[in-house]
């Protein structure tokens with residue numbers, strides 16, 4: 044008689060018993076979730092975890108990730124005091140700069156570490172050598188040191204987390220393989236294992252590199268590929284009583300070290316990466332029995348790393364090698380984790396830790412457990428959200444090309460406005476060839492080629508920003524900015540994500556999801572935010588009512604999966620049956636004609652009356668331009684009179700050429716996205732994932748005007764009311780007189796001697812002739828005229844808080 048060794052029901056099932064799964068289990072238990080089970084097809088830690096190098100560094104390029112890693116350290120310290128300690132050793136860490144550019148990066152990191160209260164400090168090469176006497180200082184420019192970083196035994200960490208979870212009621216079943224996951228009405232409903240079926244409400248896929256296999260059981264694509272990662276351990280050679288060494292990273296030479304007993308562990312990121320069990324044509328296919336296993340040593344690929352290690356630590360050339368590890372680890376296309384609820388209700392993923400999963404595990408467990416319990420993220424997790432990956436990641440070729448590029452640049456300095464080079468072009472607008480012929484320089488967003496600027500527009504090079512922002516800067520942007528302010532600019536925004544919402548209850552549905560009233564009559568366009576239950580801005584977009592029961596939503600290029608996924612979730616969870624959400628991004632081109640001459644230009648091509656009286660701001664109509672049918676919507680994201688024009692892709696090139704020809708005598712210029720950025724910063728228009736996100740509410744972001752508290756109800760209303768009444772911080776505009784000194788994010792802000800915040804976004808304002816930044820500051824510090832200091836690469840510079848918007852405060856130009 045078959046005996047089912049697993050329960051028949053549990054509220055939450057976690058799949059995978061590595062550091063990811065055990066940490067999610069631990070944190071769910073901490074949050075009071077007792078009806079949780081964890082399943083592993085083999086032993087705990089038998090995936091990537093057991094062969095990890097175990098370095099734990101806290102400072103990352105992303106503020107959220109840094110906070111998560113800080114939580115990891117706090118947790119590992121705490122676990123060290125329990126009866127199952129994870130061998131946490133707070134040995135500190137050193138990062139060397141072997142190039143001047145790296146030293147700049149270190150100074151910048153020291154700056155923003157201050158905003159977290161992290162103990163990162165600059166040290167001299169000699170001080171680095173005092174702390175790690177084995178290093179040769181040849182080529183070392185400088186260094187930094189963080190005393191609270193450390194190392195941990197990865198397997199013991201997973202065991203400690205599992206023990207903590209068990210103590211609080213989580214049941215763990217090893218040698219229990221998940222074979223199938225069932226769904227009912229778009230939600231997970233049960234998990235079938237080789238020991239029986241378990242009904243459940245929520246599944247958390249903590250499968251590491253196996254996560255894509257598991258996700259395929261519910262037709263969800265998780266773009267993770269197992270990549271080979273290698274390190275070696277030397278024989279013991281240091282005196283037993285020598286002081287324990289801090290970890291050491293020398294990213295310019297692609298290597299890292301930590302002490303292992305009285306020898307060294309040394310690994311690195313090879314310039315030639317290698318995927319395992321997947322290639323450009325096939326998705327991952329990890330063998331069913333691959334557990335507690337390693338890959339064959341690949342010395343050929345490791346030889347450059349080994350050579351670099353001997354230059355930096357000459358002893359490496361003398362000591363014997365005790366073991367060489369080649370282990371597979373799940374990497375994502377941008378080296379960030381893959382977290383959150385997928386398109387299937389209740390099916391979460393927490394995987395793809397890209398060789399920093401031990402450092403991240405504590406924080407990952409915390410944010411994912413909170414996400415599961417709250418049904419929405421409790422921090423801004425956009426950079427790690429699985430919903431950042433668009434349709435192109437269905438392709439194994441595209442996915443692996445991106446992962447390869449990112450793996451091989453893991454330790455490189457990434458400058459602002461840097462563009463990915465692999466797997467391009469993927470999606471293009473109908474005007475792509477025209478743009479190319481005119482000297483367009485393209486950027487890529489969510490696999491779409493978009494014009495950044497046209498190199499043929501030659502501007503003033505004297506405005507090139509000092510420091511990093513100057514690296515990918517072009518003097519063409521100011522030319523395009525000025526053309527839009529003075530005459531007209533034509534922008535190709537065909538990549539905008541677009542959806543049609545239809546059905547008898549479409550208006551009722553949207554007025555529930557959106558904070559603004561979006562049901563204002565056919566032909567009306569509304570800017571709105573969709574709030575989460577804490578009044579955080581889950582998304583923002585424009586909604587146009589196109590018929591009694593039909594609406595047209597336009598949102599940012601990168602947000603289609605995220606924003607339309609949120610709409611799907613709201614529809615499912617709040618029973619708006621019959622409402623249809625159709626993604627029509629690829630059906631329509633979109634061009635924005637903006638600037639004081641835009642009416643003259645467009646009017647010359649249409650019989651429709653474009654006067655202010657006949658076609659007011661935030662109105663939308665179907666008009667004919669030449670012989671092409673177009674939906675024209677009068678709005679702006681650059682602060683000028685203008686229209687966004689939506690039309691079938693097939694007519695795109697013809698319309699673009701017509702407008703350019705008609706605008707020639709008016710001084711029209713084809714313009715790119717960099718000019719939009721500069722124009723919108725002057726006007727103070729917010730960007731989601733820039734100044735606003737799920738952690739910011741409309742009132743502190745200065746967007747309260749778009750919240751209709753008059754509506755009887757909408758999602759997040761109670762929290763919005765509370766947020767309005769209890770404002771603790773506010774987004775402010777800060778300007779700097781020197782337009783070449785431009786902050787671009789995370790720099791610390793000081794008033795007097797006190798650090799009061801960090802920069803959210805920044806850029807150049809070519810009309811106001813200043814550098815601009817936005818930041819959230821405590822409400823008491825937001826008075827217009829307040830002088831602030833902002834640290835740029837180790838140097839404090841003065842700016843001032845200014846009234847918003849910085850340009851055209853009376854909105855005269857958009858209501859012409």
Ligand SMILES: Cc1cc2nc3c(=O)[nH]c(=O)nc-3n(C[C@H](O)[C@H](O)[C@H](O)COP(=O)(O)OP(=O)(O)OC[C@H]3O[C@@H](n4cnc5c(N)ncnc54)[C@H](O)[C@@H]3O)c2cc1C
Pocket residue numbers: 058059060061062063064082083084085086087088089090091092093094095096097098099197219220221222249250251252253257272273274334368369370371372393394395396397398399400401402403
């Ligand atoms: C060589 C190497 C060095 C590294 N060094 C560091 C470092 O110094 N610092 C750092 O922070 N990170 C490092 N990492 C990364 C870190 O080890 C990983 O990010 C982490 O261990 C991944 O944990 P996980 O829980 O996501 O996956 P895993 O540990 O792989 O766990 C996934 C589990 O899912 C189970 N599973 C799969 N399919 C099923 C199924 N169908 N049913 C049930 N169970 C299933 C597997 O058996 C496995 O146990 C390193 C990685 C490697 C490879």
